[in-house]
Amino acid sequence: MAETVNREATVGASLDAITSELSHTGKSTSTLNLVVWIDDPDRRDWIVERAGRLASKHPSFTLILDHTGKRKGDATVSAQGRGDDAQTSAQGERVDIDVAGLDTAAIESYVNALCAAGVPTVLWWSGARVESRPIFEVLLPHAGMLLVDSSGALRDESGIARLVAFHRTHADVVLRDLAWLRIGPWQDMIAGFFDDPALRQELFSIRRLYVASGSASEALYLGGWLATRLGWTATAHEHLIDRSGKPVALVREREGEIRRIQRICLDSETSWYHGEVTANAHVVKVWSEGEKAREPRLFPLRAIDNTSLLERAILESGTDELFEQTLRTLETLLE
Amino acid sequence: MTATAAQSSGDGVAANPLREGLSSSRIADPCSITFFGATGDLMKRMLMPAMWNLRLEDLLPSNFAIVGFSRTEMTDDEFRADMRDSIDQFSRTGKATEPLWSDFAKRLSYVSGDFDDTACFHKLREALERNDKELGTAGNRLFYLSTPPSIFAKIVDQLEKGGLGPADNPQGWTRIIIEKPFGTDLESARALQAEVQKVFPEKQIYRIDHYLGKEPVQDIMALRFANIIFEPIWNRRYVDSVQITAAETVGVELRGGYYDNAGALRDMIQNHVMNLLALVAMEPPVAADADAIRDEKYKLLRAVRPIESDRISLDAARGQYGRGTINGVPVVAYREEPDVRPDSNTETYAAVQLWIDNWRWADVPFFLRSGKRLARKNSEVAIRFRSLPHRLFGEVGDALDNNVLIMKIQPEEGISLGFNAKVPGPKMHIRSVSMDFNYGSGFGVVSAPAYERLIGDAMRGDATLFTRWDAVETAWQIVMPILDFWQGNPDGDFPNYAAGSQGPAGADRMIEMAGNEWRKL
Numbered sequence: 001m002a003e004t005v006n007r008e009a010t011v012g013a014s015l016d017a018i019t020s021e022l023s024h025t026g027k028s029t030s031t032l033n034l035v036v037w038i039d040d041p042d043r044r045d046w047i048v049e050r051a052g053r054l055a056s057k058h059p060s061f062t063l064i065l066d067h068t069g070k071r072k073g074d075a076t077v078s079a080q081g082r083g084d085d086a087q088t089s090a091q092g093e094r095v096d097i098d099v100a101g102l103d104t105a106a107i108e109s110y111v112n113a114l115c116a117a118g119v120p121t122v123l124w125w126s127g128a129r130v131e132s133r134p135i136f137e138v139l140l141p142h143a144g145m146l147l148v149d150s151s152g153a154l155r156d157e158s159g160i161a162r163l164v165a166f167h168r169t170h171a172d173v174v175l176r177d178l179a180w181l182r183i184g185p186w187q188d189m190i191a192g193f194f195d196d197p198a199l200r201q202e203l204f205s206i207r208r209l210y211v212a213s214g215s216a217s218e219a220l221y222l223g224g225w226l227a228t229r230l231g232w233t234a235t236a237h238e239h240l241i242d243r244s245g246k247p248v249a250l251v252r253e254r255e256g257e258i259r260r261i262q263r264i265c266l267d268s269e270t271s272w273y274h275g276e277v278t279a280n281a282h283v284v285k286v287w288s289e290g291e292k293a294r295e296p297r298l299f300p301l302r303a304i305d306n307t308s309l310l311e312r313a314i315l316e317s318g319t320d321e322l323f324e325q326t327l328r329t330l331e332t333l334l335e
Numbered sequence: 336m337t338a339t340a341a342q343s344s345g346d347g348v349a350a351n352p353l354r355e356g357l358s359s360s361r362i363a364d365p366c367s368i369t370f371f372g373a374t375g376d377l378m379k380r381m382l383m384p385a386m387w388n389l390r391l392e393d394l395l396p397s398n399f400a401i402v403g404f405s406r407t408e409m410t411d412d413e414f415r416a417d418m419r420d421s422i423d424q425f426s427r428t429g430k431a432t433e434p435l436w437s438d439f440a441k442r443l444s445y446v447s448g449d450f451d452d453t454a455c456f457h458k459l460r461e462a463l464e465r466n467d468k469e470l471g472t473a474g475n476r477l478f479y480l481s482t483p484p485s486i487f488a489k490i491v492d493q494l495e496k497g498g499l500g501p502a503d504n505p506q507g508w509t510r511i512i513i514e515k516p517f518g519t520d521l522e523s524a525r526a527l528q529a530e531v532q533k534v535f536p537e538k539q540i541y542r543i544d545h546y547l548g549k550e551p552v553q554d555i556m557a558l559r560f561a562n563i564i565f566e567p568i569w570n571r572r573y574v575d576s577v578q579i580t581a582a583e584t585v586g587v588e589l590r591g592g593y594y595d596n597a598g599a600l601r602d603m604i605q606n607h608v609m610n611l612l613a614l615v616a617m618e619p620p621v622a623a624d625a626d627a628i629r630d631e632k633y634k635l636l637r638a639v640r641p642i643e644s645d646r647i648s649l650d651a652a653r654g655q656y657g658r659g660t661i662n663g664v665p666v667v668a669y670r671e672e673p674d675v676r677p678d679s680n681t682e683t684y685a686a687v688q689l690w691i692d693n694w695r696w697a698d699v700p701f702f703l704r705s706g707k708r709l710a711r712k713n714s715e716v717a718i719r720f721r722s723l724p725h726r727l728f729g730e731v732g733d734a735l736d737n738n739v740l741i742m743k744i745q746p747e748e749g750i751s752l753g754f755n756a757k758v759p760g761p762k763m764h765i766r767s768v769s770m771d772f773n774y775g776s777g778f779g780v781v782s783a784p785a786y787e788r789l790i791g792d793a794m795r796g797d798a799t800l801f802t803r804w805d806a807v808e809t810a811w812q813i814v815m816p817i818l819d820f821w822q823g824n825p826d827g828d829f830p831n832y833a834a835g836s837q838g839p840a841g842a843d844r845m846i847e848m849a850g851n852e853w854r855k856l
Contacts (some may be wrong), residue, residue, distance in 0.1 A: 185393065188393050191399035195354070300435055
């Protein structure tokens with residue numbers, strides 16, 4: 001169901017129309033408000049589609065604030081029923097609004113009026129970077145969680161650098177970065193090398209981390225995470241030393257699709273630990289060479305599509321301590 | 336600090352610091368899992384698909400191995416092909432795909448042998464030691480008994496003789512998962528326990544009841560102890576009665592031989608339903624760990640009032656299904672099922688009224704029922720609250736129903752609260768309405784099957800969702816008087832309910848005498 005509301009009217013009239021339309025969408029069970037800010041025309045359709053998938057799966061109220069100018073001045077109310085049978089149906093509602101040309105107060109009035117009370121609100125800021133813009137400052141206090149993608153449209157490190165700077169000044173904001181969530185399977189794989197007690201000590205003689213990836217965020221997050229877990233200290237821009245004061249090289253190479261890691265290698269004093277995406281982009285081969293050589297094994301690269309990452313972000317509540325620690329490590333690493 | 340694999344195993348090696356804080360922080364130690372009864376139906380339908388899906392979810396350790404053990408002669412490759420077929424047929428994630436299947440299959444091997452032959456267990460030991468060397472399974476061993484229960488004790492004995500018990504494996508851990516039923520009565524359960532504990536300490540025994548791995552069963556504790564609004568009314572002051580139902584539409588299928596010697600009381604009430612009773616009625620545990628939770632479950636079962644022999648005909652009811660129709664399809668009577676004796680007196684339906692003698696539940700009846708070939712598949716716990724002390728609203732004739740909180744376990748998974756509301760209009764008409772929460776739609780995720788959760792827990796050494804011996808023994812003590820009475824007093828009216836019905840009239844009479852009625856299936 002979808003109905004177009006005339007946006008020639010004032011914001012107040014528009015809100016009345018939207019509210020009226022929402023009241024006819026039947027029973028609803030909202031567990032979440034998802035406010036989506038879009039200002040990149042090139043990524044607009046992609047983001048709308050992902051938000052739509054999320055809204056169709058979770059009983060949420062989704063408010064898409066479209067600042068791209070591509071909506072041509074209208075607002076759309078839609079509701080999607082879902083469920084196994086009549087007794088267990090749930091419903092997500094979605095309102096898409098063209099906010100190009102509106103001032104921040106008007107945009108905030110939509111958020112104030114439409115978001116459901118008593119449920120968490122997630123702000124998905126899909127702008128390329130976390131900007132200190134008036135609208136961002138206005139929307140942020142409404143959100144219990146800020147969701148970004150520091151490598152969404154960027155191959156370089158500018159997105160993650162801005163996020164690290166933002167975190168320094170907004171440590172109280174519950175933050176999720178899709179780029180961080182994207183490295184989850186790689187973290188599991190790297191950790192998997194050292195589950196074998198016989199290899200555990202190897203962790204403390206690592207001299208080099210090599211990451212080939214399509215964008216910088218994922219590589220930096222892997223470096224920051226390892227530093228956090230192994231007690232490495234960032235001494236300067238991309239310079240690390242381990243607990244015994246020995247240097248650990250972080251070598252990054254730009255390769256492959258944006259937002260994707262292609263291969264990693266951890267060099268210890270005795271061995272090389274490799275992970276590499278196979279011809280099947282969803283499978284990674286891991287093996288080690290040298291003194292601690294191990295036969296190759298395959299790992300599924302699970303749930304790294306953006307919808308899965310978005311789901312993880314919204315289902316896991318509270319602060320992600322590991323992520324926060326990694327961001328703090330990256331402060332020095334990116335200086 | 337999050338517990339990690341190394342910490343849980345107590346192997347003296349520092350925990351893997353990279354696991355801390357990851358979603359996989361509870362990954363298991365490297366280990367070999369041996370499935371006894373590896374050519375059986377449970378292995379094909381549930382266990383191997385569960386292992387495959389754990390692999391796909393990256394919830395198995397990097398170094399793992401699966402060994403099948405059964406009487407059937409088979410090569411490793413034949414076993415792998417058989418297991419691939421089972422995954423293709425029964426896995427929730429669809430067919431096994433390359434290249435992951437080949438990588439997984441390398442870790443599968445098979446040992447054929449007679450359970451009476453110690454030499455075969457020596458062969459198994461060699462296979463496990465080979466896994467330790469070649470696949471890095473670090474001496475950690477998990478044995479899963481998915482054979483007929485009659486040979487559980489024999490396998491445990493042979494494990495010891497074959498040098499596969501925990502005492503023979505100081506460098507790693509050795510655990511055993513034992514499928515239900517644990518014994519066929521109190522005496523046989525004690526005898527089995529005596530045999531098992533000769534070899535395995537209690538902490539290394541994992542008695543599996545797959546009901547406990549279901550997400551809604553685990554949510555019973557979350558509902559009770561993660562919400563402030565329920566616990567204050569979870570007692571005799573506010574609760575009128577509790578009904579626990581485990582109803583199935585299926586018959587005995589291919590299990591006629593087993594079931595005819597078991598019956599509904601042994602097959603469902605003594606384990607699944609008693610576990611639900613314990614979770615619903617126990618006191619808050621002091622911690623969310625295995626021992627604290629299982630302490631409370633045991634204490635609750637201990638508080639169940641023993642049924643006196645002269646009360647059994649009043650507090651218990653049984654039934655056996657005759658011919659009938661399920662979902663429009665005619666079905667045969669129980670006595671016409673394969674491998675069932677034509678004059679069988681085994682109950683396919685059991686209902687029991689229990690009382691819990693403690694401060695919280697004094698005078699609150701607990702009605703338990705389970706049956707096959709009933710009108711609807713439905714497992715649930717229904718808490719019926721007391722009537723209003725004074726009727727203020729509603730027209731004469733309005734039904735003011737008692738509030739009911741329903742925890743739905745299967746096929747629906749969720750929570751429903753029944754309450755009274757005013758019907759819109761000028762008059763104060765009151766009607767009962769329902770507020771529903773469904774897990775699937777509430778969280779937008781499908782919960783993993785119980786076996787995946789439970790096998791993963793056993794590999795990690797988390798026994799929270801497994802039944803401890805003291806609870807098993809106490810549950811047997813509760814049902815034994817009924818079993819003994821029924822054994823000595825065969826029911827001449829069998830079959831006494833039609834397949835596809837709500838159950839036997841005797842069960843209705845039992846609950847009506849207590850001033851209550853069964854919830855419609």
